[in-house]
Amino acid sequence: MMMAFSNNNDQELGLGLGLSLVHGENCRQKKKEEEEGPCSNIKAYPSLTLGPEQDSRSSQSAGVSSFSNSSSSIKRERDEEFLLDLDEEENKKNGNPRKKLRLTKQQSALLEDSFIHHSTLNPKQKQELAKKLNLRARQVEVWFQNRRARTKLKQTEAECEILKKWCERLREENKRLQKELQHLKSMKTNNK
DNA sequence: CTACTAGGCTACGTTACCTCA
């Protein structure tokens, strides 16, 4: 985050706004961090830049974790997962509308706790968490997707608020400088 | 070495269900 504001009358008025995500600019790196252990700088701090935002899709991670685990236990769990998904398919076919799951407080708390340590999960972590929560891995995956989206939305909103405030300050500063300029001009004409 | 493909992951946008005022 970078901001520079020069307020000296003799100097040029300068302002710099920068939006740099403190955490998670490079998802691949982020993923690596998460696979290696808890990340200390996981919190996203609102920060600013002006200008086109980088397309998040262009810097996203992919495929790293999917090759990190091929144990038979994971395979077995995936098979079980597959069967559960088949049940769901059957329900759909039978016209049973899918009831929307409400997570219990304990489930939400554990998910939140995991999210603090890892904003993305590798397959092993996902399976383990799903087992703990008595949910399907797909549900854990979806929860994390939505949680990341909520985080990003809140961050965007926060950044928007900061930008608004800065905009307001600049407006005020501009007004003040215009007044001052006007004053100096009138002084100059009076001295003639 | 290069090109292509399959499989897996994520972000993003959307839908649909649920809760609550």
Add this chain to the structure above:
DNA sequence: AATGAGGTAACGTAGCCTAGT
């Protein structure tokens, strides 16, 4: 009891990456 708004679980899609061929 009805209803509209907000929250969120779940889904569909596009883009990217890696491993295998």
